[in-house]
Amino acid sequence: xxxxxASDHGGYRYKESIKKFLTxxxxxxxxxxxxxxxxxxxxxYIVPAAKxxxxxxxxxxxxxxxxxxxxxxxxxxxxxxxAALCHxxxxxRRPGRTTTPT
Numbered sequence: 618x619x620x621x622x623a624s625d626h627g628g629y630r631y632k633e634s635i636k637k638f639l640t641x642x643x644x645x646x647x648x649x650x651x652x653x654x655x656x657x658x659x660x661x662y663i664v665p666a667a668k669x670x671x672x673x674x675x676x677x678x679x680x681x682x683x684x685x686x687x688x689x690x691x692x693x694x695x696x697x698x699x700a701a702l703c704h705x706x707x708x709x710r711r712p713g714r715t716t717t718p719t
Contacts, residue, residue: 621675623649623666625659625688628681635679647675663691671697 620639624632629651639646649666651657663680670678678700680688685702692700703709 618644618677619675620644620646621649621666621669621678622646622680623659623662623678623688624651624681625662625683626651626654626657627683628688629654632679632681635681659688660691663688664695667692667695667698667700671695 622632622635622639632648636646636648647666647669649669650662651659659682666675666678666680669675678692678698680692680700682688685704689700689702692698701708
């Protein structure tokens with residue numbers, strides 16, 4: 618499994634904790650940015666990450682912002698992407714899914 622990660626400045630710290638989680642489990646990922654808590658334009662990071670998932674370079678994308686709304690809207694503008702705002706484990710598992718990432 619390969620994961621594309623991206624965030625805005627509001628989600629930067631959480632993205633960094635996700636990176637540690639993935640590293641500890643030997644899950645491959647690429648961090649598309651941002652690289653700090655300085656204010657940024659999140660589409661600069663979300664769009665390339667989402668395009669890489671749509672192109673099949675990565676299996677999943679995890680995009681983080683202060684609310685999750687902006688990054689999910691931005692990701693959904695990319696053809697072939699279906700992003701959802703997940704705020705808990707139940708939402709992330711998506712009931713009815715036929716396969717579950719491990």
